Amino acid sequence: MILEVQEAGFAYQDTDKTVFEQVNIRVQAGEILCILGPNGVGKTSLLKCISGLLQPTRGRILCKGSDLAKMRRSQVARIIAHVPQLHNPVFAYSVFETVLMGRTPYLGYFSFPAPKDQRIAREAIESLGIGHLADKAYTEISGGERQLVLFARVLAQEPELIVLDEPTSHLDYGNQLKILSLIHHLSRRGTAVIMTSHNPDHAFMVADKVGIMFDGNIDGFGAPQTIITEKALQTMYGIRVKLIDDQSFGKVCIPELNKSGECFTDE
């Protein structure tokens, strides 16, 4: 068991607004967990708790058996890598320098990346096929390339669990699928993945287990086929969705539209 979330709840201290109350998650090596849920339901806060960036206000999170809250940051970062949503750094670091930052948890307090760290970073860049970008400024490449760079940084970090906050947002269709197959590939190498998504189809494609976050809770994790139902989608998003079962591909979501092309809302 790499990570175990036990009855975790989280509320922002200044507003006392409860984000989620009682979440339970267990994730093992090589497993892909996908959390679905409408906007603003607290998925990002949950992922930040899982990565130890926020402290859950109740319950606890165990990382390989020890309490996440009591671990040092460098210890956590060797096991859990958190990929943030796309962002703009202030300074124009090169792609290589950005990826090299993934080695930080392995460095002593006053030390610098050694030749070994440089090699690992270089291999991470090459393995994603972005070697030609190594010298480019991170601020001057496209969104899809940036996401790949952040993944290269994760590879350099050599974690056992990767936490991804909407890894496919802001990406074009082709890049979305590339990132999904990359996630799939990582899990086959034994890395566990917890990700959020706004696209149920993505959950069908890569996830081993899916949980739906709604009203501050996740009712339970299960195979995508059992959790993602037409009813669940309707409750979650407030629109009617049909699930098509394709023999060779698996399930796909199709929104139900009326004759004038509008979707059916709950009203």
Added chain:
Amino acid sequence: MPDDIHAGTVRPLGQRFLSWQLLLVALPVGCFLAALVFGRYGASPYEVFKVIFGKLTGQQAAWSPTLETVVFNIRLPRICAAMLIGGGLSVSGASFQGVFRNPLVSPFILGVATGAGFGAALAILLSGDTLVIQATAFFFGMLAVFLSYGLTRMYKTSSILVMALSGVIVGSFFSALISLIKYVADPYDKLPVIVFWLMGSLATISSKEVIVLLLPMAIGIGTIFSLRWKINVLSMGEEEARSLGLEATWLRLILVMAATLVTASAVAVSGVIGWVGLVIPHLARMICGPDYRRLIPLSMSLGACYLLLIDTLARNLASGEVPLGILTATVGAPFFALILKKGSLGWS
């Protein structure tokens, strides 16, 4: 500097690498030697170096004692102080920019300059002894930072914006106190001294001050030097730095303290010398890119040369001394405008 810094990049950077290493060492040494020769007391370079070489090897004095005094008691301490302060302010500016994730931040962001300025003004008003002025300036400079930091904590946030605004608040408070002291100071005796001190000058530096300067500078610069890779990570944002395994809050505090120590001790000795800590890191970033592993050494080297150059100008330009703060601003401001226009500052 190890060669492997660039080992990961695909394009060999040999040429650029050589040029920046050369800058790092040769430039300060060259400037140092050149500055020793320039001065009001006319002596040829040969004579000056004969004195230095003779002194170092313990030869019998075969030169004029006036020249020895000029070189060892006036020029040498002043040159050392200019290089230490220029390098220190640049390093502290560069690290403040990284820690606050804002390239427009200067070493005086947390109110160090005005705090120290008030301390010095107070000491000039009450006593006038150089060491007392230095100690009080240092004390109030640090106090200003602690107040800014405390204010930030009071708002229960570690937000960078709030921290910078706290610096502005504390700064304007102390600047009001400076005005008060100017107002009550004797206009014929104390007031000019206070005004000149606030403009920044190295004219009265002796070796005693350089020695006093050395320890806090070494501690502050040494800390920043050894943590400079982590400044890279920290500049990606506090949350990202934490997810990459840094105790970001602590690290930021340590770096802010180190940079403040450098700034406060510089201000305590030289008065307020603006622009160096803002312009030099940008110049360095244009040359070597944003990676702090290279940026910090280069900022230090360029800053040392720059302030030495300005100070050499200050003592040779006119028959009287030109205050340093005036020169750094008149040179720094247009220069900054120029590099801003070029738009290749290495940040967006």
